Amino acid sequence: MTRDHASGGNADSATDRVAAAITDAIIEHRLAAGTKLVEQNLATLFGVSRTIVRQALIRLERERLIHLEPAKGASVAKPSVQETRQIFATRRYLEIPMITDFVRKATKDDIRKLRHHLIEEKSACNQTDVRGRTRLLADFHVLIATIMGNAVLAEVLSQLVTRTSLAAMLYQTRLSAEHSSAEHVELLDAIEQHDAGLAAQVMEKHLNNVEASLHLDATFADISLALIPDKSSAPA
Numbered sequence: 001m002t003r004d005h006a007s008g009g010n011a012d013s014a015t016d017r018v019a020a021a022i023t024d025a026i027i028e029h030r031l032a033a034g035t036k037l038v039e040q041n042l043a044t045l046f047g048v049s050r051t052i053v054r055q056a057l058i059r060l061e062r063e064r065l066i067h068l069e070p071a072k073g074a075s076v077a078k079p080s081v082q083e084t085r086q087i088f089a090t091r092r093y094l095e096i097p098m099i100t101d102f103v104r105k106a107t108k109d110d111i112r113k114l115r116h117h118l119i120e121e122k123s124a125c126n127q128t129d130v131r132g133r134t135r136l137l138a139d140f141h142v143l144i145a146t147i148m149g150n151a152v153l154a155e156v157l158s159q160l161v162t163r164t165s166l167a168a169m170l171y172q173t174r175l176s177a178e179h180s181s182a183e184h185v186e187l188l189d190a191i192e193q194h195d196a197g198l199a200a201q202v203m204e205k206h207l208n209n210v211e212a213s214l215h216l217d218a219t220f221a222d223i224s225l226a227l228i229p230d231k232s233s234a235p236a
C-alpha cells in the first residue's frame with residue numbers, strides 16, 4: 001500500500017521506502033517471523049542513515065510487524081496463538097459487514113477490477129509463483145476496501161493481512177493457495193449475483209478456513225499452558 005510513496009528525497013519518503021520494503025518482504029514470506037533486523041545492515045542495504053532505519057522500525061513496531069527489544073534490537077514479530085486468534089476475530093468483525101456493504105454498492109467496473117485480480121491470482125497459483133500468489137491472495141482483501149473508496153479501512157486491513165501472513169509463516173497453513181483462490185472466486189460470484197447474504201457467508205467461511213488451517217493448537221505460546229494443559233481450558 002505504501003510502495004508508491006517512495007519517490008522524493010526527504011526523510012519521510014526514505015522512511016516510507018524502508019518500511020514498505022520490509023512490509024513487502026513479510027507479506028511475500030521472504031522474511032521469516034523472528035528474523036533479526038540489524039540497524040546498521042539495513043542502513044547499508046538501503047543507503048540511508050541509521051536514524052531513518054530506526055524511524056522505519058519504530059513505525060513497523062507500532063503496526064506490530066516487528067518486535068523491538070532495548071538490549072536485543074529488532075526482529076520480525078512472532079504473533080502468539082492468542083494474538084493470531086484476535087487478528088482473525090477482528091478481520092471477521094470488519095470484513096463480513098464490509099462485504100455486505102460492498103454487494104450493495106459494487107458497480108460492473110468494480111467487479112471487472114476484482115475479476116482481473118483473480119485471474120492474476122490464479123495464474124500465480126498455476127505457475128507456483130509463491131511470492132506472487134502470497135501477495136495477491138493478501139491484496140484481494142485490501143483491494144475490496146480500496147475499490148469501496150475507504151482508505152482507512154484499506155489501511156487497517158492491509159496491516160491485518162500482513163499480520164495474518166506472519167501467522168501463516170509461523171503456524172504453517174494447511175490450506176493451499178489454490179483453495180484460497182477458489183474461495184475468492186466463490187466470493188466474487190456472490191457479489192456479482194448481488195447476494196449479500198451469500199457473500200457474507202462465503203467471507204465468514206473463507207476467514208474460518210484460513211484460521212482453521214493454521215496449526216494453532218499444536219503449540220502453546222505460554223510455557224505454563226504447554227506444561228499444565230488443563231490451564232488452557234480455564235474460562236476466559
Ligand SMILES: [Zn+2]
Nearest residue numbers: 137180184206
Ligand atoms: Zn482470502
